[in-house]
Amino acid sequence: MKILVAVKRVVDYNVKVRVKADNSGVDLANVKMSMNPFCEIAVEEAVRLKEKGVASEIVVVTIGPTAAQEQLRTALALGADRAVLIESGEELNSLAVAKLLKAVVDKEQPQLVILGKQAIDSDNNQTGQMLGALTGYAQGTFASKVEVEGDKVKVEREIDGGSQTVALNLPAIVTTDLRLNEPRYASLPNIMKAKKKPLETLTPDALGVTTTSTLKTLKVEAPAARSAGVKVKSVAELVEKLKNEAKVI
Amino acid sequence: MTILVIAEHNNAVLAAATLNTVAAAKAIGGDIHVLVAGSGCGAIGEAAAKIEGVAKVLVADDAAYANQLPENVAPLIAGLASNYSHVLAAATTNGKNFLPRVAAQLDVDQISEIVSVESPDTFKRPIYAGNAIATVQSSAAIKVITVRATGFDPVSAEGGSAAVEQVSGTGDKGISSFVGEELAKSDRPELTAAKIVVSGGRGMGNGENFKHLYSLADKLGAAVGASRAAVDAGFVPNDMQVGQTGKIVAPQLYIAVGISGAIQHLAGMKDSKVIVAINKDEDAPIFQVADYGLVGDLFEIVPELEKLV
Secondary structure, three states, X not given: OEEEEEEOEEEOOOOOOOEOXXXXXXXXXXXXXXXXXXXXXXXXXXXXXXXXXOOOEEEEEEEEOHHHHHHHHHHHHHOOOEEEEEEOOOOOOHHHHHHHHHHHHHHHOOOEEEEEOOOOOOOOOOHHHHHHHHHOOEEEEEEEEEEEEOOEEEEEEEEOOEEEEEEEEOOEEEEEOXXXXXXXXXXXXXXXXXXXXXXXXXXXXXXXXXXXXXXXXXXXXXXXXXXXXXXXXXXXXXXXXXXXXXOOO | OEEEEEOXXXXXXXXXXXXXXXXXXXXXXXXXXXEEEEOOXXXXXXHHHOOOOOOEEEEEEOHHHOOOOHHHHHHXXXXXXXXXXXXXXXXXXXXXXXXXXXXXHXXXXXXXXXXXXXXXXXXXXXXXXXXXXXXXXXXXXXXXXEEOHHHXXXXXXXXXXXXXXXXXXXXXXXXXXXXXXXXXXXXXXOHHHOOEEEEEOHHHOOOHHHXXXXXXXXXXXXXXXXXXXXXXXXXXXXXXXXXXXXXXXXXXXXXXXXXXXXXXXXXXXXXXXXXXXXXXXXXXXHHXXXXXXXXXXXXXXXXXXXXXX
């Protein structure tokens, strides 16, 4: 079966982001960009399904600027077969992204779509679920285990109190949680090979999708800073302060 | 303006997060209706009718909603949504699962995990794991929103006397089914609802040593959490993880034991009212956010603390 994996180019998770002085957003100039960590897990899961003989082809797609080709090449080096870049200079909201992915799903007809559960920049946690609604496919979000069995996929999901398992008809949508797998590193020969794999570029216009949004970001601020408190010398002093100063016990 | 709040429950108990979500609805203003979608959930409907400030409760009792499968619940909510200006759900793994599906069915953007209401169309929400706070305005006809419980003090579970109305279900879409569930069994309070949280990190050394924290927590009536490092090292199960990729908590008192204070952990607990850090490394970053820091051996400090509280 064919698997479609959607990935996002985001600020690297090791970067400590700073809010711009004019409060218009986060300063991304000269900041290291990478594939969203949850998307790496999505790529890895698709590659493992291919290695098991479950998947026959992996198509990786991203929506972003020209530079997002870097993340597609990374996915190709990890084992995806071909890539699609939907080029968009503006930052799109999850609904617009889901609509673009729906157009790709219509074109590619995958049996399984794997996405990260959320991007570490916008922290929306929406795209996979929205794609589920637009395609009418079932969704297995926050997956910690994925097993394809015949015409169904069994997904173990991380939920607040523990874990839940659901069975979904294929085609289906899966979004990855942190413990689904540990992504591999791309080997140098695979990075070289990835440069020759096909990468198609499309535009929202060519897919007939409008990407307007009902959301407007008015400002972005740094969170209220917490200042360091005091170091206490003993447990007795700590308990005294918790009881009489902070009054929390 | 009428707001629909989706009740969070397991058919037996109405989850506390519902009360925080109703509080967010109250901040928006207008009539508040609560939808209880479940199976054999009549008692939840009655409990929801008692919530302070709720005008009406809709109960959709249908086997298809027994496990809150989003494929079945989303069409129900989307069908009701046209009567409302706002649709709110708690930003639990359940709310996060079905609500974006509702938003896409309504062809509107969703606003995720709001922590404050500035006006009926303007909200604040954390982005970049809480390293920035965005103020967003929505021009959508129906505003679909998940609410981070820690941003809103809960309304009272008592005092209301809303009318309860049955609504018919939209049935089982037949594309997904519930197979099973494994829930952690614990007599301690739930992490996100607890007034006191005691968390352990890599400094605990192993899972066995968490017994010191359990015993301290039981004396304090606290929940027990962990850092990602402790979870990844296999000390404790992952539903105990507090942080950017785990649970977001904001208790009255957070006691971090043997936790260095990685950004990813701080994102999950820095809104706690009082933070105590216990660590042998006096340069650990956790001390930069702690109200009270104690440098030393946690295996001596924790038992002594248990004795003195």
